[in-house]
Amino acid sequence: MREKEVPFEVFEVDLKAKQSEFLRISPAGKVPVLVDGTTKVWESMVINEYLEERYAGPNLLGDSPGQRAEVRTAILELNSTYYQPLAKLAAMLYYGRERRDDKRIQRQLDLWDSYLDCLDEHFCDREWYALGHFTLADINLYTMVRVSQGFGIGIDGAKRKQLQSWLKRMESRDSVKRSAPASIPAAAELGH
Numbered sequence: 457m458r459e460k461e462v463p464f465e466v467f468e469v470d471l472k473a474k475q476s477e478f479l480r481i482s483p484a485g486k487v488p489v490l491v492d493g494t495t496k497v498w499e500s501m502v503i504n505e506y507l508e509e510r511y512a513g514p515n516l517l518g519d520s521p522g523q524r525a526e527v528r529t530a531i532l533e534l535n536s537t538y539y540q541p542l543a544k545l546a547a548m549l550y551y552g553r554e555r556r557d558d559k560r561i562q563r564q565l566d567l568w569d570s571y572l573d574c575l576d577e578h579f580c581d582r583e584w585y586a587l588g589h590f591t592l593a594d595i596n597l598y599t600m601v602r603v604s605q606g607f608g609i610g611i612d613g614a615k616r617k618q619l620q621s622w623l624k625r626m627e628s629r630d631s632v633k634r635s636a637p638a639s640i641p642a643a644a645e646l647g648h
């Protein structure tokens with residue numbers, strides 16, 4: 457939304473004690489969820505495509521069917537494969553939904569570590585994740601890296617220089633710099 461200069465408000469959700477106002481909007485009880493007038497959209501990829509179709513501004517998906525297919529495939533792969541160790545770590549360490557044991561935790565950490573190596577290699581000969589320019593795939597990957605940082609797992613930039621350079625490119629974008637609101641109103645204020 458910041459890339460497209462679309463005004464918006466952010467509402468914080470307590471994912472360990474989800475407010476009923478939030479559950480009415482997000483049937484799966486997951487963030488992110490977007491409310492745009494009477495339209496409610498969830499699943500980050502669908503939200504991003506909705507914003508792409510709904511608002512002018514830079515095209516972040518691709519100009520041709522072939523380009524859009526490349527970006528969508530990249531995002532699906534990031535979500536269905538790369539994100540999985542982080543989702544499992546969250547299930548064990550944050551939500552307590554899955555049995556927590558050191559071996560399982562280590563397995564997921566190792567897997568994420570190996571994905572970081574793949575990502576580092578991916579950026580050896582390109583500056584952006586897909587199409588040779590900034591797209592929704594970069595936004596998608598950036599949120600994953602931020603989730604991992606939330607777990608205290610960095611990307612080990614000294615070892616993964618290409619990935620580190622991409623992260624710096626991302627963090628130098630105005631949209632990214634402005635994406636951490638100083639204070640976030642509670643979901644109850646959504647008024648639903």
Ligand SMILES: N[C@@H](CCC(=O)N[C@@H](CS)C(=O)NCC(=O)O)C(=O)O
Pocket residue numbers: 471485486487488498499500501535603
């Ligand atoms: N595929 C979903 C994944 C969303 C997701 O897993 N969100 C997590 C936070 S990063 C969540 O809301 N978890 C709450 C829960 O699992 O109860 C998307 O891309 O929007």
